[in-house]
Amino acid sequence: MLSYIIKRVLQMIPTLIGVSIATFILIHSVPGDPARMIAGNEASEEEVALVRDRLGLNEPLHVQYGEYVMGLAKGDLGTSLRSDRPVLDEIVSRFPTTILLTFISVIIMIIVGLLAGILSATKPNSKRDNATMMFSLFGISMPIFWLGLMLILIFSYYLQVLPSGGNDSFKYFILPAVALGLSSSAILARLSRSSILEVIHQDFVRTARAKGVKEKWVIYKHTLKNALIPIITIVGLEFGHLLGGAVLTETVFSMNGIGRFIIQSIQFRDYPAIQGSILFVATIFVIVNLIVDLCYSLVDPRVRYD
Amino acid sequence: MKRLWSAVLLSLTLAVSACGNTSDSTGAGAGGASQELVVAFSTEPVTLDPQDTSDGISNNANELLYDKLVTLDKNNEIVPQLAKEWTTSPDGKKITFKLREDAKFQDGTPVNAEAVKFTFDRVLNKENKLARYSLYAEFIDKVTVDSEFQVSFDLKFPFGPALISFAHTNGGIHSPKNVQEKGKDVGKSPVGSGPYKLKEWTPGTKMVFEANEAYWGGAPKIKTITFKPVTENSARSIMLETGEADVIVPVVTSDVERLKGNDKLKVMIEPSSRNLYISINTAKAPFDNVKARQALNYAVDKETIVNKIMAGQAKVLDAAFGEKIWGHTSVGAYPYDPEKAKQLLAEAGVKPGTTIKLWTPEGRYLMDRQIAEYIQGNLQEVGLNVVFQKWEWGAFQEAIKSPDAEFNLAVNSWGASTNDADWALRPILKTGGASNYAKFSNPALDDMIDKAMKASSQDERKKLYSEALALIKEEAPWIFLVEYKQTSGVRNNVEGVYSWSNERLILRDAVKK
Numbered sequence: 001m002l003s004y005i006i007k008r009v010l011q012m013i014p015t016l017i018g019v020s021i022a023t024f025i026l027i028h029s030v031p032g033d034p035a036r037m038i039a040g041n042e043a044s045e046e047e048v049a050l051v052r053d054r055l056g057l058n059e060p061l062h063v064q065y066g067e068y069v070m071g072l073a074k075g076d077l078g079t080s081l082r083s084d085r086p087v088l089d090e091i092v093s094r095f096p097t098t099i100l101l102t103f104i105s106v107i108i109m110i111i112v113g114l115l116a117g118i119l120s121a122t123k124p125n126s127k128r129d130n131a132t133m134m135f136s137l138f139g140i141s142m143p144i145f146w147l148g149l150m151l152i153l154i155f156s157y158y159l160q161v162l163p164s165g166g167n168d169s170f171k172y173f174i175l176p177a178v179a180l181g182l183s184s185s186a187i188l189a190r191l192s193r194s195s196i197l198e199v200i201h202q203d204f205v206r207t208a209r210a211k212g213v214k215e216k217w218v219i220y221k222h223t224l225k226n227a228l229i230p231i232i233t234i235v236g237l238e239f240g241h242l243l244g245g246a247v248l249t250e251t252v253f254s255m256n257g258i259g260r261f262i263i264q265s266i267q268f269r270d271y272p273a274i275q276g277s278i279l280f281v282a283t284i285f286v287i288v289n290l291i292v293d294l295c296y297s298l299v300d301p302r303v304r305y306d
Numbered sequence: 307m308k309r310l311w312s313a314v315l316l317s318l319t320l321a322v323s324a325c326g327n328t329s330d331s332t333g334a335g336a337g338g339a340s341q342e343l344v345v346a347f348s349t350e351p352v353t354l355d356p357q358d359t360s361d362g363i364s365n366n367a368n369e370l371l372y373d374k375l376v377t378l379d380k381n382n383e384i385v386p387q388l389a390k391e392w393t394t395s396p397d398g399k400k401i402t403f404k405l406r407e408d409a410k411f412q413d414g415t416p417v418n419a420e421a422v423k424f425t426f427d428r429v430l431n432k433e434n435k436l437a438r439y440s441l442y443a444e445f446i447d448k449v450t451v452d453s454e455f456q457v458s459f460d461l462k463f464p465f466g467p468a469l470i471s472f473a474h475t476n477g478g479i480h481s482p483k484n485v486q487e488k489g490k491d492v493g494k495s496p497v498g499s500g501p502y503k504l505k506e507w508t509p510g511t512k513m514v515f516e517a518n519e520a521y522w523g524g525a526p527k528i529k530t531i532t533f534k535p536v537t538e539n540s541a542r543s544i545m546l547e548t549g550e551a552d553v554i555v556p557v558v559t560s561d562v563e564r565l566k567g568n569d570k571l572k573v574m575i576e577p578s579s580r581n582l583y584i585s586i587n588t589a590k591a592p593f594d595n596v597k598a599r600q601a602l603n604y605a606v607d608k609e610t611i612v613n614k615i616m617a618g619q620a621k622v623l624d625a626a627f628g629e630k631i632w633g634h635t636s637v638g639a640y641p642y643d644p645e646k647a648k649q650l651l652a653e654a655g656v657k658p659g660t661t662i663k664l665w666t667p668e669g670r671y672l673m674d675r676q677i678a679e680y681i682q683g684n685l686q687e688v689g690l691n692v693v694f695q696k697w698e699w700g701a702f703q704e705a706i707k708s709p710d711a712e713f714n715l716a717v718n719s720w721g722a723s724t725n726d727a728d729w730a731l732r733p734i735l736k737t738g739g740a741s742n743y744a745k746f747s748n749p750a751l752d753d754m755i756d757k758a759m760k761a762s763s764q765d766e767r768k769k770l771y772s773e774a775l776a777l778i779k780e781e782a783p784w785i786f787l788v789e790y791k792q793t794s795g796v797r798n799n800v801e802g803v804y805s806w807s808n809e810r811l812i813l814r815d816a817v818k819k
Contacts, residue, residue, distance in 0.1 A: 032700030038352075040360025041703075042723060044440045044733065044740040054435040082352060083509060084493065094510060149540065157544050164544045165536055167511065254536040256510035264349075264510075269700050 001297075004305035005290070012286050019282040020072070023275050024065055027266075033057075034081050034269040055081050068275065077279070078272030082265070087276035090261065095280075097167045098257035101180065101249070102242040104173055108181025109188055109238060114231070116185065117192025122219060124197060132189065139186025148179040148252040165254030176253040180246060184238045191234050195227040202226075228299045236292030240285040341529040343800065343816055346542045346551040350535035351513060353493035354504065356478030357429040357436045365475040366811045367533060370515050372478025372498030375403050375422065376469060378806050382630065382725060384473050388417055388499065398464025398762025405455040409522040411481035412503045419457035423449045424482040426459075438476040445471070464762035467726040470632070474724055475810060501526040501814045510535065527802075527817045546571055546795045552818065553803055555811050557793040559617055559673055571797050578792040579630045579730070579807045580721035581623055582671060584664075584681065584785035585706075585743040587714050592656045599782035601650035602715075603640035605688045606681055606785055615676050620788040625775040626731065627720075628789030630807035633727025633758075635772035637779045639786060647688045658689035665695050666717035667702040672790060678717050681785070706743050715785070718743055723808045727771045728759050735778060746783035 035052035036043070043051075052058060059067075071078055077087035116136060120129040155175055156164035166172050199205065200223050208222045209215075247259035258277055265273035296303040351364040356372055359365055377387040386392075389403035409417035426449045429436050445465035450458050461468060471477065484497035496504055501523065502515035513533040517526045534551065536542045539558035545551035547568060557565060557573055565573050586593045586602060593599050608622040621628070624636040651658075662685070666678035675696050682692045697705065706716050720741070722730035733739045736755050737747040751774055758770035779786075792805050802815040 030701070031704045032698075033704050036703055036707075037700060038360070039437050041741070042729075042733065043360060043437065046440050047437055050432070050435040050439055051437055084353070084490070085509065090509060093508070152541065152544055156548055160548055163550060164548060165538075165541045165550070166534065252538050252541060254534070254538065254541055256508075256535075260537070261510060267700065 001305055005294070008290050008293070012283070012290075015286055016279060016282060020069070020275065020279055021065075023278045024068070027269070027271055027274050028061060030269075032269045034271060037268045038081060068272070072279075077276035080265075080270055080273045082268045082270045082273065087272050090273060091258065091277055091280050094256055094258050094261050097255055098243060098246060098250075098259065101173055101177055101246055101255065101257060102239060104177035105180035105184065105242055105246075106235065106239050108177060109184040110235060111185075112182065113185030113188025114192055116189035117196060117231075118219065118224070120189065120193040121196035121200060129193075133193070136186040136189040139183055140190075142183060144179055144183050145248045145252050147183060148176065148249055151175045151179055152252070165252075167255045167257070172253075172255070176246075176249045176255060179252075180242060180249050184242065187238070188231070188234055192227065192231050195230045196223055199223050199227045225299060229296055229303075232292055232295050232299065236288050236295075240288045243281055243284055243288075341818075343528045343531045343553065343813070343818055344534060344551045345531065345553040345555070345811075345813065346534045346536040346545050347555055348535070348537055348539075348542070350510065350533065354496040355436070355493035356476050356480075356498075357425070357438050357442075358493055359476060360437050362809050363533070366813070367513060367515075368475050368478050368496075368498075369500070369810060369812060370502040370531065370814055371496050371500045371504060372475075372480075373409065373417070373500050374475070374477040374479060375405075375472045377473050378725075380804055382807055384469055388422075388479060392469075394468075394762070399461045400458055401461070401468060402452065402456065402458040405457065406522070407455050409499050410520060411484070411497055411499045412518055412520075413481050413484055413497045415481055415483050417479060417499045418454050419451040420454075421479055421482050422457045423451050424485070425478075425480045428480070428485065441471060441474070441476055463760045466759055466761055466764070466767045467724055467728045470724045470726045502531060505530065526814060531813055531816070543795070546797065549797065552797045552800050553794060553811075553813070553816075555792075555794040556672070557795045559619060559793075562617060562619065562793060565795055569798075571795055574792075574794045574796060574803075574805070575619055576792045576794075576805045577628070577630045577807050578721065578790045578805075578809055579628055579723075579725055580671075580719055580790045580792075580809060581626075581628050582620075582674070582677065582717070582719045582787045582790060583623070583626075584678075584787065585716045585718050586783055586785065587711070587716070587743075587745060588747075588783055589745040590714060592654060592660060592662075593714060595654040595656075596781060597650045598654035598656050600640070601647040601654065601656070601688070602685065602785050603782050604643045604650065605647035606640075606684045606787070607642040608639060608787060609642065611677055611680060612788055615673050615680060616788065619672075619791045619793060621791070623786045623789050626735065626778045626784070626786065627722060627727065627775075630789075631722055631725055631727055631730045633730070633768055633771035635768075635775055637772075637775045640779075640782075644684075644688050651688060651690075656690075659691050660689075661691045661693060662714040663693045663695065663712060664715040664717075665697060665702065665706065665713040667699050668696045670699045670702075671717075671719045674717050674719075677787065681715075711743075716743055718784075719790075721809055725806070725808050727767070728755070731755055731771075731774065731778075732759065735783065744783040746781070748777070748781060751777055751781075 035048050035055060035057055039048045039051045080087050080090055116132045120132045123129055152164045155162040162175055163172050205222055208218050247263050250257045250260040262277050297305060347363050349363055351367040352361055353359055353364055354367055356368045359368060373388045375389040376384050379385045388405055388409055390406045392401060392403045394401050411417060428434055429439060429442050445461050445468060447460040447462045452458055478498055481497040485492050488495050501518050501521045503518050505516040506514040515531045517529050519525045542554045543561040546554045562573055586599050588594055612620050612622055622639045624639050625634060664682055666675055668675040682694050685692050705711060720734055732755050734741045735746055737752050754770050754774040758767045761767045792809055796803055799819045802817045803813055805811050
C-alpha cells in the first residue's frame with residue numbers, strides 16, 4: 001500500500017510538469033498583452049513599454065519559462081502582474097473560500113443525489129422513479145448561474161433571509177453551495193440509480209432476501225456497499241470539478257475564490273497568476289484522484305494495491 | 307425512508323431560517339450602521355499609488371486617500387486643495403503654487419513643498435517605470451522648492467491643460483517618508499493627506515477605509531467606507547435593493563427602470579465625458595475616401611440607439627467629444643438619412659454588396675455589442691455587406707492596435723480623464739496617436755491640436771478646438787455615436803455622493819442619515 005502511494009506521488013511530478021508546460025504555451029498563444037491591460041486604455045506606447053519592461057515581459061519565452069520553473073523548484077509561484085503580490089499568497093487567501101464551498105456542495109450532492117438514486121432504484125419504473133429522474137434531468141439541464149440567480153431572487157430579494165453575495169461568514173456559503181450541490185446531485189442521482197439497479201439483481205442480493213434480511217439492510221448494507229465504486233468515482237471527480245469549476249457560482253455570488261481569481265487573471269492576462277492557480281488546482285485534482293483510488297480498497301476488499 | 311426525507315427537509319429549513327435570524331447585513335435599513343458606507347463596484351482597485359494608477363476604481367480609492375494641489379468641485383471646476391493659490395508666469399512656462407500650511411499626511415509628517423517635489427520627481431524619473439509617466443513628463447521640465455510652502459513647476463512649453471493635469475487623480479501627493487519606507491509596496495500601503503486612510507485590504511473581497519480624524523478639512527462624517535468587488539451586474543442591483551450596499555456603480559442599463567421604481571433608493575444619471583464611436587479604418591479602401599466615411603455617418607440612426615438601446619441614458623454626440631469636456635463646441639450630428647448615404651456611397655464608387663468588417667468588444671462599454679449589432683443592420687440597409695465580429699477585450703485591444711489590422715469599422719470609446727479637449731483629441735486623432743485606431747492623418751488637424759496644446763490663452767485654445775471639431779466632422783474619421791451618461795445607485799439615506807464627468811465617484815463628502 002505504502003509503496004503504491006509513493007509510486008503514485010512520484011507519478012504526479014510528470015503530470016504536473018505537463019500541466020505547467022501546456023498552460024504556459026496556451027496562455028502565451030492567446031492574443032492579448034498584459035502590459036497593455038495594466039497600463040490601461042489611455043496609455044501611450046511609451047507607458048506600455050515602461051510597464052512591459054518592469055514586468056519582465058521583454059525576455060524571450062524560453063527564458064520566462066526557465067525562470068518560472070526555477071521559481072517553482074523553490075516553491076515560488078511568481079508574482080502577480082496585476083496586484084504585484086506573490087501568487088501563492090493570492091491563492092492561499094482564496095483557497096479557504098473555495099474549499100469550504102466545495103465541501104458543503106459535495107455534502108449536499110451526496111445527501112440529495114444518493115437519496116434520490118436509492119429512491120429511484122428501489123422502485124424502478126414507478127411514479128416515484130419517474131418523478132425523481134425527471135427532477136434530476138431538470139437539474140442536469142439547468143444552467144448553474146440561472147439557478148444561482150433564482151436562489152438569490154427568492155432568498156435574498158423576496159425573503160431577505162440570506163445575503164446575495166460575498167464570503168464573509170458561513171451564511172454566505174449556503175446559497176452558492178445549494179446551487180452547486182443541487183446541480184451536481186442530479187448527475188449523482190442518475191449514476192447511483194443505474195449502479196444500484198445493476199447490483200440489486202445479482203445473486204447475493206436475492207440470497208440475502210431469501211435469508212430473510214430486512215429490506216432496509218438489503219439496500220444499505222448489501223446493495224449500496226457494492227454499488228459504491230462508481231459512486232465514489234463520480235464524487236471524487238465532482239470534487240475536483242467543483243474546486244476548479246465553481247467559476248460561475250463564485251461570479252454570480254461575488255465570492256472571492258480560486259475560480260473567480262482564475263477568470264479575473266485570464267481577463268488581465270496575468271500570466272503568473274493563471275499558471276500558478278491552474279497548477280494548484282491540477283495538484284489538488286491529482287491528490288483527490290489518488291484518495292479516490294485508495295478509497296476503492298476500503299469499500300471493496302477485492303481491490304488491492306500491492 | 308419517508309422519515310429520513312422529512313428529517314433532511316426539516317434540518318434544511320431550520321438551517322435557512324436560523325441564518326435568517328442571525329443575519330445582520332441583509333434586510334433593508336439594518337439599524338445603527340450609519341457610520342459605515344458599503345460601495346459595490348464591478349471590480350476592485352489594482353493599486354493605491356496614484357502615479358501608477360490607470361483604472362477608474364483605483365482612482366476612486368485614491369480620491370479618498372490623497373489630496374492633490376488642486377481638485378475639481380461638483381461642477382467640474384478647478385478649485386484649491388493643498389495649494390491655496392497659484393500663479394502662471396506671463397509666458398505660460400512656469401506655474402507657482404502656494405501651499406496651505408495646516409495639512410498633514412496620515413503619518414503625521416507635514417505636507418510641504420518638499421513632498422510635492424518628491425512626488426513629481428518620482429513620476430518624472432523614467433527609471434521608476436510608473437504607468438502615468440508620460441502624463442506629467444510630457445510637459446513638466448523641473449520642480450523647484452521655493453520655500454517651505456511654495457513650489458514651482460517649470461514647463462517645457464506653455465501647456466494649456468497643465469492645471470487640469472494637476473487636478474487629475476494621478477496627481478495625488480505622497481508622504482515622502484512612506485514612499486521611502488515602503489519602496490515599491492507603496493501601492494499596497496499608501497499614506498496621503500486625504501480624509502480617509504486605508505484600514506484593511508483583503509484582495510478580491512473588500513477594501514476598507516477609515517476616517518482620518520485629523521484631516522485638515524475637518525473629520526469626515528462617515529467613519530468607514532468599504533469597497534466591494536461585485537462583478538455580476540444584477541447581483542450589484544440586488545445588493546442595493548436589499549441594503550447590503552449603500553452605493554453601486556455602475557447600474558446596468560436594463561436595471562435602471564426597475565431601480566427607479568424603488569422608493570428606498572435613487573438612481574443618479576450624471577453626464578460623462580466618455581463617448582462611443584466607431585473608428586473607420588481610413589488607411590483601407592473603400593473608407594480612404596471621405597465621401598464613403600460621411601455616408602456611414604448618414605446611414606446610422608443615432609436617435610434610435612439613444613432612445614431604444616440606451617433607454618435614454620446617453621446623448622447623440624454633436625462633436626468628436628462631449629459637452630462636458632472643456633473646449634467643446636457643438637458642430638451638429640449627421641442626420642439619419644439612408645438615401646443620402648446611398649448616394650454618397652455611389653459617388654465614392656462603393657458598389658452595393660461590398661463586404662466590410664465590423665469589430666466590437668463585448669461587455670467592455672455599456673451596450674457595446676448591442677449597439678454594434680444595430681449598426682450592422684443600418685449599414686446593410688444602405689447596401690453594404692457587414693461581417694460582424696465580437697471580441698474578448700484583451701484580444702480586441704491587441705488586434706486593433708496591429709498595424710495591419712483587417713477591420714474596416716471598430717467600436718471604440720474614449721473617456722478623456724483630464725476633462726480637457728487636448729486629451730480628448732491628441733491621443734486618438736492626431737497622426738500616430740497611441741489610440742488613433744482610425745489611422746487618421748490630417749496635417750491641418752495635427753497643427754491645430756499642437757497649437758492648442760501649447761497656447762497659453764484659453765480663448766485662443768477654445769477657438770482652435772472649435773475649428774478642429776468642425777474639421778473632424780467634415781473629415782469623418784469615425785461614425786460619431788453617443789456620449790454616455792454615468793449611472794450610480796444610492797440608498798435614500800445617503801447624501802453627498804456625486805461623480806465628476808470623468809467617471810470618478812467622489813465619496814469623501816458622503817453623509818449617511
